Amino acid sequence: MRVKASYVLLFILPALVLYSLFVVYPLLDSLTLSFYSWKGVGPKIFVGLKNFREMFFGSFSKEVFNAFSHNIYFFIVAATLELSLGFLIAFLLASKLKGAKLFRTVVYMPNMIPLVIVGFMWNLFLNPQIGLVNNFLKFIGLKSLARPWLGDPSTALLSIILVNTWRHLGFYVLVILAAILNIPPDLIEAAYIDGASNRKIATKIVLPLVLPTFRTLLILLFIGSFNVFDMVYAMTGVQAGPFRKTDVLGTVFYRTAFGGLGSAFTDMGLGAAVTVFIFAIVMPLSILYVFLVERRERAW
């Protein structure tokens, strides 16, 4: 339909202005800022690529790559757990067990709670003195396994990832379940008539048909793994203890840009450089995600 230009402006400008001012402009400005050194007040000093040199080759690089490796580790463990358990549980739920509806509600519940609060909750449960987890281990006779989960360098990061899985798994279950329920029932029916076992049906029919969903979820998991911040903040703090064993790029960025005692590097420009680095990692996959989702719609 045709329409007067004044109407077009009236309807699209408000959204366009907000989005340009508070999303697009700040992202571009981050890029600019990464070439400067700036304490947040006073003059900005143009330093060219110094921030990036510092980040990749200087003394700051150790901190950055330590965190980066934790993000990657986070992605690998979280993706493996959430997709495999998610598929298994979704497959079981697809069999229309009695009580499946109630179960869906239960598994989704942790998703409704703010990440940072989930972090605080488990911070208490993993506490070596009063914690639920150690007491439970004692109760079932595995006292030797009890430990200060978040204080022990060998278990701290893994504990955070497991708590993160506890929070998110329900979402993956329900999305995969929706994908399984989308499979034409005749296909599965026919396989049963041919005498296929459930294992065969799960691996040869259902799994291949939900792979496109897995691909989308993997991208989301990857982006999510580079966005980790709240959980670490709540469980091991800004310093990402013990000995930065739980440090991720999000906490490095926070300390660099917004201080946090005990950080050797505090500079808004250097902080912006860290965000540019995260952005460069996440952007290609984000675009792929939009492309995949958009293609499904074929709106244009």
Added chain:
Amino acid sequence: MVRLTKTGTILAYVFLTIYALIIVVPFTMMVMNSFKSMRELFLKPFSFPSSFKFDNFSKAWKFANIHVGYRNSLLVAGATVIIVVLLASMFAYMVSKYDFSFRRGVFLYTMLGLALPARLAVIPIFILLRNMNLTNSLAGLVLIYSSINLPFSIFILKNFIDAVPNELCEAARIDGASVGYIYYKLVLPLTKPALSIVAIVTFVNVWNDFFFPLILINDRSKATITLAMSMFFGEYSIQWPLLFAGLTLSIAPTVILFLIFSRFFIAGMTQGAIK
């Protein structure tokens, strides 16, 4: 559909029950521990409380400023939902139903936002709000959250509005309906399901966020519920029964609402993320 054998069914129930317990037990423990004294929590962290210390709740309520957190989170999330639903639906309606130059370009430009993690822009956002005198203010948070949630909402709404037949709008047009009238009386009522998805996803996103309040707010009276809890944990770090009581209070409304409207929430959140 998938059919399990008898043993398969039993194994499935066992497995799913264990998983359900892993979710439910922590919540139960949290509530039970909220009622205990420090001493009892130490000695019997697992047991049912021997007596109910309601006083933990009143203390936590006061020290954690929970009512202030609720109020602020509700104000911010509510205002954001209203702005997002209104602006995104107006935008989507115009782009979906009318021809104008740059139509496709403008739409793709906003779709870029689906791929841009706004958190990464937090330094310039902080500076921008500081220049506008909007740091440490709820209005500043509303502006940021509204902007961040627009691309996704426009995406969902445009798909739904595309499905409203063009002939319907054209017929209304011929009958003399104005652009605004068609939007308000025709398109909005027909896209109610999409509007509710957008409203739920936006509300939950804003309610659950911690990052922006952490950076933009430093005044207790302006703290959202997540920030209020974080401040509380910082100050009362070893008063465990109080912390449990605070946690219980901070999530109780969400959990209760979710249990009542779970179908609605689940449908909204999962469709929203994958569509």
